[in-house]
Amino acid sequence: MAKKFETAKNAQPAKKSQPAKSATAKKTAAKTVTKARAKNEKAQLKSKTKSDTNPNTRVAKDAKAIKLVSKATASEMMGRLRALYPDADCELNFESPFQLLTAVIMSAQTTDVQVNKVTGKLFSRFPTAKALAEGDIEEIKEIIKPTGYYNAKAQSIQSCAQQLVLKFGGEVPDTLEELTTLPGVGRKTANVVLGVEFGQRGWTVDTHVQRITKRLGFTKNEDPYKIELDLQKLFPDDDWSLFSITIIWHGRRMCYARNPDCPACPLKDICPSSEV
Numbered sequence: 042m043a044k045k046f047e048t049a050k051n052a053q054p055a056k057k058s059q060p061a062k063s064a065t066a067k068k069t070a071a072k073t074v075t076k077a078r079a080k081n082e083k084a085q086l087k088s089k090t091k092s093d094t095n096p097n098t099r100v101a102k103d104a105k106a107i108k109l110v111s112k113a114t115a116s117e118m119m120g121r122l123r124a125l126y127p128d129a130d131c132e133l134n135f136e137s138p139f140q141l142l143t144a145v146i147m148s149a150q151t152t153d154v155q156v157n158k159v160t161g162k163l164f165s166r167f168p169t170a171k172a173l174a175e176g177d178i179e180e181i182k183e184i185i186k187p188t189g190y191y192n193a194k195a196q197s198i199q200s201c202a203q204q205l206v207l208k209f210g211g212e213v214p215d216t217l218e219e220l221t222t223l224p225g226v227g228r229k230t231a232n233v234v235l236g237v238e239f240g241q242r243g244w245t246v247d248t249h250v251q252r253i254t255k256r257l258g259f260t261k262n263e264d265p266y267k268i269e270l271d272l273q274k275l276f277p278d279d280d281w282s283l284f285s286i287t288i289i290w291h292g293r294r295m296c297y298a299r300n301p302d303c304p305a306c307p308l309k310d311i312c313p314s315s316e317v
């Protein structure tokens with residue numbers, strides 16, 4: 042917008058240097074400048090208003106001011122959330138560790154609901170790591186298209202399947218170290234698989250956990266690994282996986298990124314970010 046304004050402004054001297062300029066032409070030039078300036082000011086105002094009222098911006102600013110809560114308060118908060126979501130569980134559909142791993146990789150930048158819409162067809166065509174490793178990449182892309190970023194995701198899930206076959210006999214390994222050697226598998230994905238499928242302890246620091254643990258005063262960190270370390274210190278390790286899923290449920294159902302539903306939240310009286 043600023044560039045547009047400058048262009049209109051810069052056009053003035055050139056027009057002035059034309060001696061035979063008519064009154065109408067002068068009027069038109071002045072109008073153009075006024076219009077461009079008004080447009081520029083409007084854009085600036087709009088951007089300011091947007092940043093002042095954007096809930097994400099506000100929460101991000103407030104997060105720095107939020108005091109960390111004590112272990113006792115953190116435990117009380119998690120107790121209330123567990124009571125609110127007693128059935129919290131992984132919401133992806135799968136029938137084997139391989140299917141879970143593949144579904145988690147595909148859940149990047151989309152919802153579990155969206156992933157569940159394609160996994161039925163995907164896993165009936167390619168039920169095992171070997172089948173997916175040998176599958177036609179174009180067919181895989183076509184099936185998983187609704188999850189978005191399907192070119193990259195198809196490459197990831199097929200490369201992952203190929204490595205599972207080559208390095209692990211087609212089975213999903215059950216250690217963080219081995220899992221994170223697979224294409225498309227980071228610490229977050231590995232922790233989901235370890236917690237859900239193998240019953241191992243681990244924090245899944247996804248976008249919901251990142252946002253909500255800051256709002257609740259469990260951490261001040263931005264980096265997922267540092268958040269994980271803060272959470273490890275705050276809660277007993279037996280609860281890590283279950284608490285991750287519980288917080289994710291809260292993020293999907295109440296503590297939204299934009300406009301969290303604080304009036305309905307059972308933590309509203311003790312949450313440092315409560316808006317009621």
Ligand code: SF4
Binds near residue numbers: 301303307312315316
């Ligand atoms: S009170 Fe509001 S900000 Fe705090 S956890 Fe509940 S919904 Fe989120």
